[in-house]
Amino acid sequence: MAVIGSGPAGIYTAEALVKQSAEPVAVDVLERLPTPYGLVRYGVAPDHTSIKSIANYLRRVLELPQVRFLGGVTLGEHLSVDDLLGVYDAVVYCTGAMVDRKLGIPGEDLPGSVAATDFVNWYCGHPDVDPGRFTLDTSEVAVIGVGNVAVDVVRVLAKTADELRATDVPHEVLERLGESQVKAIHMIGRRGPEHAKFTLKELRELGELANADVCVRPEEAVVLGGDFPRQVQGNIKVLQSWAAREPVGRPRRLDVRFWMRPVEILGAERVEGLKLERTRLSEDGRVVGTGEFETLPVGMVLRSVGYRSVPLPGVPFSERTMTVPNEAGRVREREYVAGWLKRGPTGVIGTNKSDAAETVRTLLADLDGRERVGHDGIGALLAARGVRPVTYDEWLAVEAAEAELAKTLGRGERVKLVGLEAMLRAIRP
Numbered sequence: 397m398a399v400i401g402s403g404p405a406g407i408y409t410a411e412a413l414v415k416q417s418a419e420p421v422a423v424d425v426l427e428r429l430p431t432p433y434g435l436v437r438y439g440v441a442p443d444h445t446s447i448k449s450i451a452n453y454l455r456r457v458l459e460l461p462q463v464r465f466l467g468g469v470t471l472g473e474h475l476s477v478d479d480l481l482g483v484y485d486a487v488v489y490c491t492g493a494m495v496d497r498k499l500g501i502p503g504e505d506l507p508g509s510v511a512a513t514d515f516v517n518w519y520c521g522h523p524d525v526d527p528g529r530f531t532l533d534t535s536e537v538a539v540i541g542v543g544n545v546a547v548d549v550v551r552v553l554a555k556t557a558d559e560l561r562a563t564d565v566p567h568e569v570l571e572r573l574g575e576s577q578v579k580a581i582h583m584i585g586r587r588g589p590e591h592a593k594f595t596l597k598e599l600r601e602l603g604e605l606a607n608a609d610v611c612v613r614p615e616e617a618v619v620l621g622g623d624f625p626r627q628v629q630g631n632i633k634v635l636q637s638w639a640a641r642e643p644v645g646r647p648r649r650l651d652v653r654f655w656m657r658p659v660e661i662l663g664a665e666r667v668e669g670l671k672l673e674r675t676r677l678s679e680d681g682r683v684v685g686t687g688e689f690e691t692l693p694v695g696m697v698l699r700s701v702g703y704r705s706v707p708l709p710g711v712p713f714s715e716r717t718m719t720v721p722n723e724a725g726r727v728r729e730r731e732y733v734a735g736w737l738k739r740g741p742t743g744v745i746g747t748n749k750s751d752a753a754e755t756v757r758t759l760l761a762d763l764d765g766r767e768r769v770g771h772d773g774i775g776a777l778l779a780a781r782g783v784r785p786v787t788y789d790e791w792l793a794v795e796a797a798e799a800e801l802a803k804t805l806g807r808g809e810r811v812k813l814v815g816l817e818a819m820l821r822a823i824r825p
């Protein structure tokens with residue numbers, strides 16, 4: 397079997413194939429990067445070390461004798477769907493949701509208007525983003541969206557470099573964060589506290605920031621009605637308690653705003669401001685503008701309004717749902733899908749486990765009694781294309797080099813190597 401993508405969905409799929417299959421199975425996990433774990437490595441915030449330790453569980457799956465990691469192999473570049481179907485019995489696509497959703501407002505493409513996907517990739521040391529990409533040389537920043545990614549981004553902006561020193565943030569990024577001029581961060585929700593997507597634990601952490609005062613306007617914290625799920629009630633309570641707080645003069649200030657939507661990003665050459673419009677809900681529950689405007693003097697706008705999947709060449713894709721259409725994980729004969737590519741960019745890491753298990757149940761039921769075509773032909777196919785995949789042991793060499801770097805720099809357990817070249821040097825000195 398081939399699993400494409402080594403994020404949580406890919407690795408849980410590999411695990412489910414081994415566990416659920418009644419007959420012996422061999423699973424190759426093909427990944428475009430030299431490193432496994434997808435967003436666990438390049439998404440989960442660096443200061444959330446306990447969540448990052450899920451990698452220790454995922455690692456045990458890659459170490460199963462039935463599972464093989466093949467890094468540096470991209471579906472659509474090195475291999476086609478037909479190539480895969482020629483050597484495997486079945487293929488499961490688990491390539492996640494790698495790009496940002498657009499706001500669709502004027503000024504969105506100005507320098508200084510940044511997708512959270514890029515900013516997260518930057519502080520996580522993703523090889524697609526140059527560590528010199530961002531300079532935090534503005535005193536005010538707006539973060540659009542009130543989901544958990546927005547909360548991560550706000551926390552990284554609010555903390556001092558010292559607070560992040562023990563994390564795996566690349567050293568060049570840590571230096572940039574240390575030079576940050578940011579004094580005010582505005583987090584903007586287009587609906588009310590009761591509609592915010594962040595979870596209570598993540599919200600509470602913002603109230604515990606040592607380097608920033610958190611402010612909520614009392615009039616924006618008002619919530620009518622009361623029959624909300626517990627998580628939402630918790631969010632409302634926390635936000636209302638912040639509305640009653642006085643700032644105590646911490647170096648940075650976080651303003652959490654509600655009922656404001658972005659209508660234009662202002663500036664001639666680069667971002668100089670963000671125009672917001674006050675909102676309300678229409679009779680049918682839509683967000684509508686009230687015609688009352690406000691401009692924030694920000695030099696950077698971080699758009700954190702969700703992720704979206706990209707189509708894989710030769711694989712069906714719905715432009716409406718931005719996912720691969722499927723029935724319980726089945727796409728077409730011998731082709732399956734799991735994770736964010738299957739159900740969209742929502743849910744926590746664990747959600748992908750049950751999701752992958754469903755896909756694997758469908759796959760194994762379909763293959764039951766069928767003639768097998770799979771054989772160990774991927775090595776020859778890749779060699780013919782001049783591709784030498786990164787093995788699991790070679791990935792361990794990257795991990796070791798990251799631990800060594802942390803030691804040299806006097807930082808925590810590891811510091812990310814940045815760029816493919818640095819990783820490949822660690823693998824094949």
Ligand SMILES: Cc1cc2nc3c(=O)[nH]c(=O)nc-3n(C[C@H](O)[C@H](O)[C@H](O)COP(=O)(O)OP(=O)(O)OC[C@H]3O[C@@H](n4cnc5c(N)ncnc54)[C@H](O)[C@@H]3O)c2cc1C
Binds near residue numbers: 403404436469734748
């Ligand atoms: C910024 C951020 C922070 C998050 N933090 C948390 C958190 O703290 N806790 C939590 O529970 N959840 C968190 N989540 C959610 C969690 O990360 C997702 O639920 C999960 O990663 C989705 O898994 P996936 O395998 O579908 O996608 P991904 O994790 O994105 O994995 C997809 C993999 O496919 C690879 N790939 C892509 N295209 C190709 C190709 N063509 N060929 C080969 N390989 C390819 C990618 O390189 C990647 O490794 C976070 C999400 C984001 C965006």
Ligand SMILES: NC(=O)c1ccc[n+]([C@@H]2O[C@H](COP(=O)([O-])OP(=O)(O)OC[C@H]3O[C@@H](n4cnc5c(N)ncnc54)[C@H](OP(=O)(O)O)[C@@H]3O)[C@@H](O)[C@H]2O)c1
Binds near residue numbers: 541
């Ligand atoms: N610690 C964690 O557990 C953790 C950390 C990070 C991510 N995650 C998970 O990863 C998933 C993705 O998170 P996410 O934050 O990217 O997405 P999300 O939870 O869907 O939040 C997106 C936010 O953007 C807003 N938005 C969307 N379009 C907008 C527009 N045009 N203008 C203004 N605001 C707009 C949404 O508001 P509306 O509601 O009004 O649309 C919402 O507040 C979530 O399931 C999340 O829980 C978990």
